[in-house]
Structures are given as structure tokens and as C-alpha cells.
Amino acid sequence: xxxxxxxxxxxxxxxxxxxxxxxxxxxxxxxxxxxxxxxxxxxxxxxxxxxxxxxxxxxxxxxxxxxxxxxxxxxxxx
Amino acid sequence: xxxxxxxxxxxxxxxxxxxxxxxxxxxxxxxxxxxxxxxxxxxxxxxxxxxxxxxxxxxxxxxxxxxxxxxxxxxxxxxxxxxxxxxxxxxxxxxxxxxxxxxxxxxxxxxxxxxxxxxxxxxxxxxxxxxxxxxxxxxxxxxxxxxxxxxxxxxxxxxxxxxxxxxxxxxxxxxxxxxxxxxxxxxxxxxxxxxxxxxxxxxxxxxxxxxxxxxxxxxxxxxxxxxxxxxxxxxxxxxxxxxxxxxxxxxxxxxxxxxxxxxxxxxxxxxxxxxxxxxxxxxxxxxxxxxxxxxxxxxxxxxxxxxxxxxxxxxxxxxxxxxxxxxxxxxxxxxxxxxxxxxxxxxxxxxxxxxxxxxxxxxxxxxxxxxxxxxxxxxxxxxxxxxxxxxxxxxxxxxxxxxxxxxxxxxxxxxxxxxxxxxxxxxxxxxxxxxxxxxxxxxxxxxxxxxxxxxxxxxxxxxxxxxxxxxxxx
Numbered sequence: 001x002x003x004x005x006x007x008x009x010x011x012x013x014x015x016x017x018x019x020x021x022x023x024x025x026x027x028x029x030x031x032x033x034x035x036x037x038x039x040x041x042x043x044x045x046x047x048x049x050x051x052x053x054x055x056x057x058x059x060x061x062x063x064x065x066x067x068x069x070x071x072x073x074x075x076x077x078x
Numbered sequence: 079x080x081x082x083x084x085x086x087x088x089x090x091x092x093x094x095x096x097x098x099x100x101x102x103x104x105x106x107x108x109x110x111x112x113x114x115x116x117x118x119x120x121x122x123x124x125x126x127x128x129x130x131x132x133x134x135x136x137x138x139x140x141x142x143x144x145x146x147x148x149x150x151x152x153x154x155x156x157x158x159x160x161x162x163x164x165x166x167x168x169x170x171x172x173x174x175x176x177x178x179x180x181x182x183x184x185x186x187x188x189x190x191x192x193x194x195x196x197x198x199x200x201x202x203x204x205x206x207x208x209x210x211x212x213x214x215x216x217x218x219x220x221x222x223x224x225x226x227x228x229x230x231x232x233x234x235x236x237x238x239x240x241x242x243x244x245x246x247x248x249x250x251x252x253x254x255x256x257x258x259x260x261x262x263x264x265x266x267x268x269x270x271x272x273x274x275x276x277x278x279x280x281x282x283x284x285x286x287x288x289x290x291x292x293x294x295x296x297x298x299x300x301x302x303x304x305x306x307x308x309x310x311x312x313x314x315x316x317x318x319x320x321x322x323x324x325x326x327x328x329x330x331x332x333x334x335x336x337x338x339x340x341x342x343x344x345x346x347x348x349x350x351x352x353x354x355x356x357x358x359x360x361x362x363x364x365x366x367x368x369x370x371x372x373x374x375x376x377x378x379x380x381x382x383x384x385x386x387x388x389x390x391x392x393x394x395x396x397x398x399x400x401x402x403x404x405x406x407x408x409x410x411x412x413x414x415x416x417x418x419x420x421x422x423x424x425x426x427x428x429x430x431x432x433x434x435x436x437x438x439x440x441x442x443x444x445x446x447x448x449x450x451x452x453x454x455x456x457x458x459x460x461x462x463x464x465x466x467x468x469x470x471x472x473x474x475x476x477x478x479x480x481x482x483x484x485x486x487x488x489x490x491x492x493x494x495x496x497x498x499x500x501x502x503x504x505x506x507x508x509x510x511x512x513x514x515x516x517x518x519x520x521x522x523x524x525x526x527x528x529x530x531x532x533x534x535x536x537x538x539x540x541x542x543x544x545x546x547x548x549x550x551x552x
Contacts, residue, residue, distance in 0.1 A: 002300060009301050024165045027151065042149045043257065047274045
């Protein structure tokens with residue numbers, strides 16, 4: 001449980017901040033996806049944007065707790 | 079995780095600290111409590127939730143009073159309409175909230191956590207439902223340990239259903255702040271929500287259920303960033319929930335009606351009710367701990383016990399480190415509320431609030447961006463005039479349609495050609511193309527500074543000047 005929290009929660013907080021800053025500055029309708037203007041609704045773009053930010057932040061948190069594993073845990077043979 | 083060595087050293091110590099964090103959580107059966115502070119908490123539950131659930135239903139100027147309309151990228155808040163350009167107000171509001179938190183924490187500890195935090199408020203509501211359906215803390219524990227039966231399944235099912243309904247309603251309300259309530263209600267009637275609206279209703283509702291129903295104190299202990307740094311705002315004059323050790327110890331059971339000093343005891347009868355009512359499961363008698371959310375449930379509980387024992391109330395009470403050490407009364411504590419830390423936080427908070435109000439009061443409901451037409455830079459037209467074309471992005475940020483006059487100055491004989499009174503709809507942006515004419519001999523070749531003035535037809539005090547350049551052919 002705690003590992004889930006450690007990966008998903010800080011990334012959620014930072015993703016919320018990133019989302020707010022990014023979409024305050026950038027109108028989703030000004031974005032391009034593979035050279036084509038984004039034609040999703042704004043709600044869809046905001047939502048995908050948020051989930052994207054969350055995913056990237058969670059990947060970072062996941063690498064942090066992966067690299068943080070103590071020697072004991074790595075050396076232990078199962 | 080079979081490390082049984084008595085005292086881990088070095089790197090191992092870190093590992094064992096982590097191990098304890100991973101220890102499975104002991105489920106808390108929190109005993110219900112009543113009293114002054116519990117009443118305060120319930121008052122705050124009612125106030126915050128009436129506001130939260132009620133606001134989207136309010137109407138203002140024939141629209142939803144509070145709507146952070148993400149699709150239109152406009153925030154409607156009562157009489158105001160905010161645009162992305164107004165982000166400074168949002169930033170200011172966040173800074174004000176942060177300083178308010180510092181200010182109140184410095185004075186009286188975790189007031190926010192104990193009474194107003196959504197985690198506390200929803201946990202309170204969910205625990206109330208749990209108590210009504212499954213009974214008090216003793217019966218809940220018994221029910222948990224009992225084998226599955228018809229009654230257990232019925233009570234469980236009813237509880238999950240009631241929690242689910244509250245959570246769904248909360249999720250629905252949350253989405254109604256960002257997407258018009260009217261459209262959501264229409265969609266609800268036919269169960270035809272947009273995919274993302276449905277996703278966010280379930281997302282927010284689901285997390286309300288998870289946090290308030292299942293995780294509860296773990297959110298405060300492991301997830302809340304504020305719980306980790308609130309300590310830096312504390313000082314020896316901060317009011318915190320304190321067990322008066324000098325008065326309570328040595329604790330222990332005794333017969334009712336005897337003077338505790340006669341049996342060499344303090345006022346604490348060691349009934350343990352302060353621990354049973356604690357929503358984070360700590361013992362306040364061990365001193366101030368970061369897990370303490372300052373809910374004062376233990377104060378209410380202990381006061382009732384003191385009443386029953388005919389001892390004075392306040393064995394556990396709001397007090398300060400200095401007050402306990404120096405045996406201060408309420409007056410001394412009040413005097414020490416005014417100290418450099420609170421004065422500095424208070425001054426900054428007052429200045430920020432004043433700035434916010436001033437900014438709102440003087441905010442011009444008009445914005446203009448001037449863009450030169452790049453296609454045709456400067457053109458000679460009949461009558462010996464030079465023409466430049468401009469595109470003006472005009473934002474009418476007020477809620478009524480307005481007509482605006484456009485005029486230009488800065489060069490001798492400069493005029494706007496054609497129609498220069500243009501109506502712009504309520505809370506709308508419009509691109510206005512203006513042709514500006516200047517006699518060929520009134521400027522130098524190249525760029526010459528000029529200035530547009532945009533003035534509201536109905537309110538001459540509402541005007542804006544915007545600088546740009548006029549090009550003469552070389």
C-alpha cells in the first residue's frame with residue numbers, strides 16, 4: 001500500500017500543478033499532434049493532458065523508489 | 079523482513095525504518111465523542127459542505143454563479159468573469175491561502191486539519207454513516223471479527239451503498255464546478271454523460287470513497303505534505319492540544335470521590351478514552367506528535383470524564399508549551415498570541431488581501447492587443463495618404479454587450495478610416511480590423527509611434543491606450 005502511495009500520490013500532486021500551469025499558459029486548441037491540429041474537445045485535451053502529466057511524474061517516482069532500494073533488499077536471494 | 083537484530087545500525091537502520099512503515103495498518107475503531115469541539119467540527123462540516131454542494135446551484139445574471147468553465151477558458155465567479163490573462167488573481171489567492179494557513183497554524187496549530195480539511199470533513203461524514211449502520215466502535219469491531227452472515231452482509235452492503243451514493247454525489251458536484259450543471263443534469267436524466275465528465279465524476283467520487291471510507295488517517299500520516307512541514311510554523315507560544323502532565327501524572331485507576339493526592343495519584347484515571355476517540359490512533363499523553371491532526375476529540379472525551387469524576391476540566395486542553403512550563407493562565411496565553419511571528423504573518427496576509435481586493439476593484443473589464451497586418455505593410459492611397467492596417471483583439475470582459483469607439487493619435491492628421499464604433503458581445507473577444515490613414519508628409523520614412531485609444535460608448539471612464547507603430551514607405 002505504502003509503495004503505491006509513494007508512487008501515485010506525489011506524482012498526482014505535481015501533475016495537478018503542472019496541468020494548471022501548462023493549460024493556463026497554453027490553449028489546448030493551439031496544440032499540434034503529429035503535425036495535425038488537436039481536434040479533441042477541450043475537456044478531453046485537459047483530461048488526457050492531466051493523465052499524461054501524472055504518468056510521467058509517476059514514472060519518475062517509480063524510478064526513485066526503485067533506485068532507493070537498500071543494499072539488503074537487492075542482495076537478498078529468494 | 080525477518081531482521082530480528084535488536085538495534086539496527088547504519089544503512090540497516092534506514093531499512094528497518096522503512097520496514098516499520100510497511101507494517102500492515104492496525105484498523106482503528108474510533109469511538110464517537112460529543113462536546114464543544116465536536117460541535118465546532120460539525121458546524122464546519124455543515125458550513126463547508128453547504129457551500130460545496132450548494133454553490134453550483136446558485137444562479138447569477140442568468141447563468142451559473144460559480145463556474146470554472148474549462149471549455150470556454152473563462153472562470154465565472156458571481157459578478158466577475160476571469161480570463162487566462164487574470165491568472166495573477168489565482169496566484170494571489172493561492173499565496174493568500176498559504177499565508178492564512180501559516181498565520182492560523184502559528185496561533186493555534188492545526189486548526190485547518192482538525193476542522194476544515196476535506197479529509198477530516200468527509201471522514202466525519204463517512205464515520206457518521208458507518209456508526210448509524212454498523213453501530214458503535216465495539217459493535218463494529220465485533221462485526222468485523224464475526225463470520226459472514228446475512229446480517230453482516232446486509233449491514234456491510236448498506237454501508238457501502240450509502241458511502242457510494244455520497245461519493246457519487248460529491249464527484250458529480252465537483253464536475254459541476256467545471257462543466258455547466260444544467261448540461262450535467264440533462265445528461266444525468268438520460269444517463270448520457272460525456273466520456274470525460276463520467277470519468278471525472280467516478281474519479282473524484284472514487285477517491286472520496288477511498289480516502290474517507292477506507293484510508294482515513296493514513297492520508298494524513300503518509301500523504302499529506304502539510305503534516306510534514308507544519309512543525310516549522312510552531313513555536314513555544316503556539317496553542318496545541320496538550321496533556322497537562324504535571325496535573326495528570328502519576329496516572330492510574332482510583333475510586334470515584336476520593337482525593338487523588340491522598341492516594342498519590344494525578345488527575346488522569348488512565349481510562350484510555352482519549353486514545354479510543356483519536357482518529358489517528360495516537361496517545362496524546364505521549365506529547366505532541368506529527369500524527370495529531372488537532373481535532374480536539376480527546377479534549378471533549380477527557381472533559382466528560384473529568385465531569386464524571388468531579389475534577390476540573392482541561393486535563394487535556396488547548397495550551398502552549400510556555401504556558402504549561404510557566405503555569406500561565408488564559409490571559410498570559412492571549413497576550414503571547416501577539417509576537418513577531420504572528421505579526422509578520424498577519425501583516426503579510428493583510429497586505430496580500432488588500433492587494434487582492436484593490437486589484438479586483440480596479441480591474442478594467444477591457445483588454446486590447448494590437449497586431450499590425452503583416453501582409454500589407456504600408457500602402458499609398460488616393461488623396462496623398464498612407465494607409466496601414468491593424469488588427470485589434472478586443473476583449474470585453476464585462477457581462478453586457480458594449481460598443482467601443484476607436485481613435486488614434488500621435489501623428490498630425492492621423493485618422494481611422496471608416497466605421498469606428500463597434501459592438502462587442504458580453505464576455506467575448508473580437509478581432510477588429512482598422513485602417514489608419516496619415517497624410518504622406520506628416521511622418522518620417524520607417525516606423526513612427528502612434529497610439530490607439532479604445533473607449534466604451536456607455537462609460538467614458540472605461541478606456542485603454544495601446545501603443546504601436548505606423549510605417550511610412552522608405
